[in-house]
Amino acid sequence: MNIDLEIFSPVQQINSPLFDSHGVKVFIKRDDLIHPMISGNKWRKLKYVLKKAQTEDKTHLVTFGGAYSNHLMATAAAAAKFGYKSTGIVRGEEVDNDTLFLCRLHGMKLQFTDRDSYRDKPALFNQYFGNDEQAFFIDEGGASAEGAKGCSELVNELTETYDHFFCACGTGTTAAGIINGLNDHQLKTKFNAVPVFKNGGFIREEIDRFLTAPANYDIHTDYHFGGYGKANDELINFIKQFVPATGILIEPVYTGKMMYALYDLITRGHFKPGSRILAIHSGGIWGLLGMKEKFK
Ligand SMILES: *Cc1c(COP(=O)(O)O)cnc(C)c1O
Numbered sequence: 001m002n003i004d005l006e007i008f009s010p011v012q013q014i015n016s017p018l019f020d021s022h023g024v025k026v027f028i029k030r031d032d033l034i035h036p037m038i039s040g041n042k043w044r045k046l047k048y049v050l051k052k053a054q055t056e057d058k059t060h061l062v063t064f065g066g067a068y069s070n071h072l073m074a075t076a077a078a079a080a081k082f083g084y085k086s087t088g089i090v091r092g093e094e095v096d097n098d099t100l101f102l103c104r105l106h107g108m109k110l111q112f113t114d115r116d117s118y119r120d121k122p123a124l125f126n127q128y129f130g131n132d133e134q135a136f137f138i139d140e141g142g143a144s145a146e147g148a149k150g151c152s153e154l155v156n157e158l159t160e161t162y163d164h165f166f167c168a169c170g171t172g173t174t175a176a177g178i179i180n181g182l183n184d185h186q187l188k189t190k191f192n193a194v195p196v197f198k199n200g201g202f203i204r205e206e207i208d209r210f211l212t213a214p215a216n217y218d219i220h221t222d223y224h225f226g227g228y229g230k231a232n233d234e235l236i237n238f239i240k241q242f243v244p245a246t247g248i249l250i251e252p253v254y255t256g257k258m259m260y261a262l263y264d265l266i267t268r269g270h271f272k273p274g275s276r277i278l279a280i281h282s283g284g285i286w287g288l289l290g291m292k293e294k295f296k
Pocket of ligand 1: 282
């Protein structure tokens with residue numbers, strides 16, 4: 001089977017009096033529209049991982065994630081679409097939620113594991129699937145050189161140039177791939193990474209692991225809102241204004257923090273007038289379902 005998706009990810013301009021008053025133009029790359037389940041950067045990260053599994057004649061994808069992992073959901077849906085079996089090894093005690101429901105619905109088998117064992121993923125893989133010749137290991141979040149390669153292709157799709165890119169960071173694989181893409185095209189665009197967890201400075205090491213050439217980029221570590229999966233009223237209120245004003249869904253775990261950072265930096269005069277800024281909508285809007293309570 002040919003492992004590919006037709007990429008539909010238009011660039012759209014977002015308007016706001018804030019942008020006008022600071023003389024900047026803001027655009028958003030709609031990777032969230034690539035696929036309803038295999039959304040955003042998750043498809044880009046899986047593409048070459050799945051091709052590698054196919055080359056090695058593996059038919060069973062085994063991967064890892066938390067109970068709200070977009071990567072688990074994307075892997076489950078991609079496995080179903082391209083004819084693989086899939087197993088998700090889930091961190092923590094057995095629970096049920098909308099994400100895991102959608103994983104199961106796509107045929108993924110779920111294996112819950114305690115937080116200590118979860119740390120050593122290759123050991124878990126060997127323990128459960130050491131004897132399964134069809135099993136193929138995919139790291140948590142799809143973090144891999146193949147993942148970065150898929151993400152670099154985002155840059156090929158652009159028909160205009162930008163002064164800045166903004167992107168939310170978890171493992172840093174997406175950031176690394178896009179930075180590599182900018183390098184490949186010899187673009188001067190400044191990449192801005194927004195880590196979504198506390199003390200995000202260490203993301204530089206993670207990003208640098210997958211860079212194909214040294215690069216200069218900025219990391220904005222002050223937009224974690226208390227840590228991974230955490231949110232406060234300020235972030236929720238920002239999302240409550242952004243969605244009806246633009247018609248574009250964002251959520252509190254990744255894209256909400258990234259867009260908040262962008263709006264805040266514009267407010268603070270971080271960008272020269274005339275700047276053209278592209279925000280990457282990395283998908284993940286199902287994450288909203290796990291955070292409904294916070295919107296009450
Ligand atoms: C997984 C995810 C990210 C993080 O991507 P990394 O490559 O792990 O940095 C960003 N945004 C969304 C919506 C995600 O689901």
